Amino acid sequence: MLVTTDYNYVSYLWDVGVANSFGNDEVALLIYRSNLLGADLRLTNYAGGNTSCKTVEADRLTGRDVDVLWVKGSGGDLGTLKKSGLAGLYLEKLHSLKSLYRGLEFEDEMVQLFNHCIYDLDSKAPSIDTPLHAFLPYKHIDHLHPDAIIAIAAAKDGEQITKELFGGKLAWVKWQKPGFDLGLLLEKTIQENPGINGLILGSHGLFTWGDTAYDCYLNTLETIEKASAYLQENFGKNREVFGGAHMEALPKEQRESQAGKIIAVLRGLCSSRNRMIGHFTDDARVLEFINSNDLAKLAPLGTSCPDHFLRTKIKPLVLQLEATADLTDAEEVRQQLEKQFEDYRAYYASYYDRCKHDNSPAIRDANPVVILYPGVGMFTFAKDKQTARVSSEFYINAINVMRGAEAISEYQGLPEQEAFNIEYWLLEEAKLQRMPKEKALSRKVAFVTGASGGIGRAIAEKLAQEGACVVLTDMNEAALATTKSELTRLYGKDTIEAVVLDVTKPEAISKAIAFASLSFGGVDIIVNCAGLSISKSLTETTEADYDLLQNVLVKGQFLISQQAVGVLRKQKLGGDIINIASKNALVSGPNNIAYGTAKAAQLHMSRLMAAELGPDKIRVNVVNPDAVIQGSKIWENGWAEGRAKSYGITVDQLPAFYAKRTVLNEEILTEDIANAVFVLIGGSMNKSTGNVLNVDGGVPAAFVR
Structure with a gap:
């Protein structure tokens, strides 16, 4: 007991x-x-x-x-x-x-x-x-x-x-x-x-x-x-905590809205040397500090405990920006903040030059780790989500320390030279050099639609395996919760997030993209995998069938990409859009009028996006699966029965039928599609855009020509 x-x-x-x-x-x-x-x-x-x-x-x-x-x-x-x-x-x-x-x-x-x-x-x-x-x-x-x-x-x-x-x-x-x-x-x-x-x-x-x-x-x-x-x-015995409030925090909803609008811009600026993952908090302790009269006095002093300092840097960047500022124009916001980041980097470089020893390691990334936005909250940026989150926790510890020290006496930060000696300690440098090599997708954030099962889940898991932070989305809330739980168990709470999403609803998409940004700082990889299939002849296909396929496959891909590009452009770090189309985008088959038309539209839209987004270093590529039966959700809702009927065979005969019609005579699995996605975004094909990668075992009629 x-x-x-x-x-x-x-x-x-x-x-x-x-x-x-x-x-x-x-x-x-x-x-x-x-x-x-x-x-x-x-x-x-x-x-x-x-x-x-x-x-x-x-x-x-x-x-x-x-x-x-x-x-x-x-x-x-x-x-x-x-x-x-x-x-x-x-x-x-x-x-x-x-x-x-x-x-x-x-x-x-x-x-x-x-x-x-x-x-x-x-x-x-x-x-x-x-x-x-x-x-x-x-x-x-x-x-x-x-x-x-x-x-x-x-x-x-x-x-x-x-x-x-x-x-x-x-x-x-x-x-x-x-x-x-x-x-x-x-x-x-x-x-x-x-x-x-x-x-x-x-x-x-x-x-x-x-x-x-x-x-x-x-x-x-x-x-x-x-x-x-x-x-x-x-506390409050001799003077108000932190000298009293200088300003009031925005209401919760407004804080999150402002944070969501600015976090991708901050991530881009913090990633001038190395791409970073972000974390945001509007914890009450943070708000009390950043809205106080003593912020200007205490923030420059930095932290005292070496454990805090190693994770938060010498001092935070306090944004000189109104809490209620109009953040709609990302480029204008970026221009306002650019000088503040340049000043911080210059300060950090001068700190390094003042304090370095003959044998000091080379200067590290001069960008801030902790960014305070009075009235809104605190952002932290680091190599991965866990490090960013822990840096946030440590700065909250530092706030607690300053709060307590000021209540009983006067807070003193670690002397600058001592702080440098800790930060650039040769033993700490040796520890950094022993860190394992980062994975191919480390420091990147993936947003995957249709991720609760089948191909979408396989893609999400592959990206997590390769180091990405992954935001799972799907309209099936129960299945999504199960997938999130299972992938979190495998890859950790700092890797997986999930949000229910209907890709045909612009407002829902806006909220989901904002959720991804607030969760990890922004997005880098968009995988449009949400879909369904209907197999009917021309005369059997209803207008409702046609509209549903167009809305989910074509309009959904359009809406997701459109809103995601807004975040990618705020970051100015480039990015990847991968659209999961189908062999049916290239091959004319029986009883496939609405589905094949929608897939063809997805394919050509991808080419158009690749042409338009190239100047932003945003690459758009397509993976064309075919006959992914095992574990795929596409076979639900009568699709398998419809395809079997079209070919005059039973549903049980479909896997063998599809394998035999390919030049490799191989069954295609969900992980094969996930591997193809990784090939396009894993670093080996960074100068490839507008391309189609068929993963169908080899169907000559679908060969791109």
């Missing part, structure tokens, strides 16, 4: 039954404690902080008992930590490194020596914080970045506040970059302050500990709870 205690600002999640199930397995208890801490974003950020425990193990060569440090490895996340994410190291060997330490100038060389201390050969790479845990003489240790603690750590009077608030039970350690030397400093601080319960690192975070996993957990919660309560008591 879950036990709860009376906390107001943190969540007590310790389940005695679960904890007891681990017995005396201290490593299992460490992982359990870590997961609980990582589940509460008030305690730590995504991938932030680290935890440890010390155990006695049998040496695998000598069999003698040895002390082993188990600590979260490099790059892991506490909320999802497993044993594979821990580094297990000989504690005695870590202490022996002290004799090899040559001082701050040679700090980074110590990291490589950690590998010589590894006890568990399945260890994750040890992090830079390893000595901070090794040199503290406690069995269980938590190092977290709670907003409430960092607010004190980043306050001008933080050291004095710490002493008074915690009655000397928490020691203060002035700011120093994480590493071996900081580990030695923590060890010295403990020796000079016996009996303390924890440490606050200036501008950085919190260390707490305990004899058991549970004691450590309680110490952590109680420390953060005390700091949180102190901040709460002081």
Whole structure:
């Protein structure tokens, strides 16, 4: 049974039954404690902080008992930590490194020596914080970045506040970059302050500990709870939060409307060096900050905690733009913002030049990560959706820190040179260089119609496999929900989104495109796959049949492409439109008058669009499937029966019939169509537009000539 205690600002999640199930397995208890801490974003950020425990193990060569440090490895996340994410190291060997330490100038060389201390050969790479845990003489240790603690750590009077608030039970350690030397400093601080319960690192975070996993957990919660309560008591006590409101936020619907109109323009400007994926939030904490009198004072100061700074850059770009500005003319808006982006890039370049060292890595992308639009909300841009979303979360943490520090004292950002030393740390650069190669469609957003099953789903899944963010659309709400759930399970919540859409409804299309833009920053790939089929002779085809096919296949393709091109042009990054037509666009067959006519119209419309959109670097190509039976929705509503009747065979004979009439004698599958789409957009055919790719096993009558 879950036990709860009376906390107001943190969540007590310790389940005695679960904890007891681990017995005396201290490593299992460490992982359990870590997961609980990582589940509460008030305690730590995504991938932030680290935890440890010390155990006695049998040496695998000598069999003698040895002390082993188990600590979260490099790059892991506490909320999802497993044993594979821990580094297990000989504690005695870590202490022996002290004799090899040559001082701050040679700090980074110590990291490589950690590998010589590894006890568990399945260890994750040890992090830079390893000595901070090794040199503290406690069995269980938590190092977290709670907003409430960092607010004190980043306050001008933080050291004095710490002493008074915690009655000397928490020691203060002035700011120093994480590493071996900081580990030695923590060890010295403990020796000079016996009996303390924890440490606050200036501008950085919190260390707490305990004899058991549970004691450590309680110490952590109680420390953060005390700091949180102190901040709460002081909000508005001496002055209004953030100096009071300078302006009011627009109503929710207007905020989203303005954000939807501008986000693609911002994405294009942020992608001047590398294409970026976007995220938008109008969280109440963001609105309070960006609409305040103190925005102009605090935003330029940047963040304090290194974990925040690494993901948000030195400072945000605050748009000089009225919340109610008319954003209808995208080119005019772009011209207004271009100078602001140029100024930000120039500022970032001068920051780099002022602070760089002889061995600093080359300057990175000078575009902002965080963009604040007073009255509207916050945009963040990064290489993928998860990174953009996490950057947003970290800046909200920074807002919380500024809010708290200003309530009790005066907020201080990390000094510029220290910030640079963290951002361009050679160890961070090495970590970036070890990142896996990006996939072919990484940094791109795909919008797929008819995506709830059959060919559309196969295409959506292929694009997700290749790294794209994918917005699924379909008018079948139940099927769409199922597809979204299944693809999210496979590719993650930051990859898949879905919106119900009838492609014949312009207003619905407008909302769906806006949804895609707000979800990921814009769109890059449009796949017109929504469709249906009706197989009847000329005399049997009704006007309703004809109109339905024209509306869904032809008008739908037209409307989707028309509105998507508006977003593509706002971004000025080019793009791809792929239209799924059919062999029937080229071949005259029996009992196919309305469907074949609509498919032919789709094909020629594609040629016309390719000719018109080329100057915008928007490529338009066609994939022509034929006889995709397995898993395809086209065979619903009597189409299979109609085609079988046309050829004088049974429905069961259709797959073999279609395969035998091709030169390759192969059945065509949904994944074959998806692969063809990828061929056209995967990077190998970037100078191809207006083309038709037949995927039909080879039907000579459909050969393009």
